[in-house]
Amino acid sequence: MSRENSRGLRRIALEIVHSLRSFFGTFGAGQIFFLRILVNIPYALARPRLIIKQVYVTGVQSLVVIMLAGFFVGMVLALQSFLTLSRFGAEDSIGMVAALGLVRELGPVVTALLFAGRAGTALSSEIGLMRATDQLSGMEMMAVDPIKRVIVPRFLGGVIAMPILAAIFSAMGIFGAWLEGVVILGVDEGAFWSQMQAQVDLRDDVMSGVIKSVFFGIAASLLAVFEGYNSAPTAEGVGRATTRAVVHTSLTVLILNFMLTAWLLGGK
């Protein structure tokens, strides 16, 4: 009996060691991959057309999704805060509530999550398919470094597109909050904007949102290209890599969001 037990414990311990090893192995591989991307950025900048194409693919093609999402998030923020604040007769400040919520948190975070779903999946499945159909090996054979030619432009495109998308999301959200609050619920327009302007700070709120979205852009793009590049060269492997990219990006963004808010931006 005790022998059975100890064997079971041994297996569990081995499992834990194995999963820890694979976790830190992936983590380290990701860091090396990131360094390889950073080193190769100058080469990619010499071909700006590739980057522009990727900004188009990741940014412009996500635009409709981002704008719609931002619009409705802003509207629901205004509606919810109106229901609560009107109890205290403070419904004038819904503009402030919506703007602070959007600019500081929801703008960067929801944009990053949608970005992971819309652009990140496209990136990792595209690169994964390139791997599965030996296009990457073909490039290597022609002495073209796939990191320079394929990975870095896609990474940079995502990094450039993400803050722009987040800013558009926040602006659309505030427009949605204005539409819901002022036009539909009848909050005074002057109070809506003046309360917002009095409470939203350029450096503490708007800039911290922009900084966040830059970090999220780096994280989302890096994870998407990393998972795609390291996918197993089969149909199943590409599918798995795509799923992993979305899940890991979402979790990373949420964790990173807390860390950035607590330690970098609002810790006073």
Add this chain to the structure above:
Amino acid sequence: MQQIRAVELGTGLFVFMGILALFFLTTRVTSFDSYSGEGGYELTARFDQVGTLKTRSPVSISGVQIGRVTAIDFDVDRLEAVVTMRIASRYRIPNDSDASILTSGILGGQYIGLQPGGAEEVFQDGDEIAFTQSAVVLEQLISKYLFGQSGGGE
């Protein structure tokens, strides 16, 4: 070629929209205040009690915001709080004005209110406001009221 044109056009419009959104966020959503920058002049004031005053709290005169608190420190020698504030340079204030820490609204944040004096000369950069009134702490106010009342009744 046509394809590339469309891509470039779309990307250009996209980046332009982003800049427009950022412009909207910086101008329409925030108040673009000039007194948070480097311009203006600095004043200091000493208080026994600063309450919940924070850096970046507003400094106002007659209800008009003219500056911000830039630093709050504690003077170990004189055992007083030293508040440094930056005032926009176009506001010239008589140098016998007094500063008090006030609260905006019932639950609002605290700010420094200046009460203009009658002197001819105005504050220069680095001057100290001589006349100050500390923040009112609610607990002290209540205890003063309670004990004052019971003491008077007996």
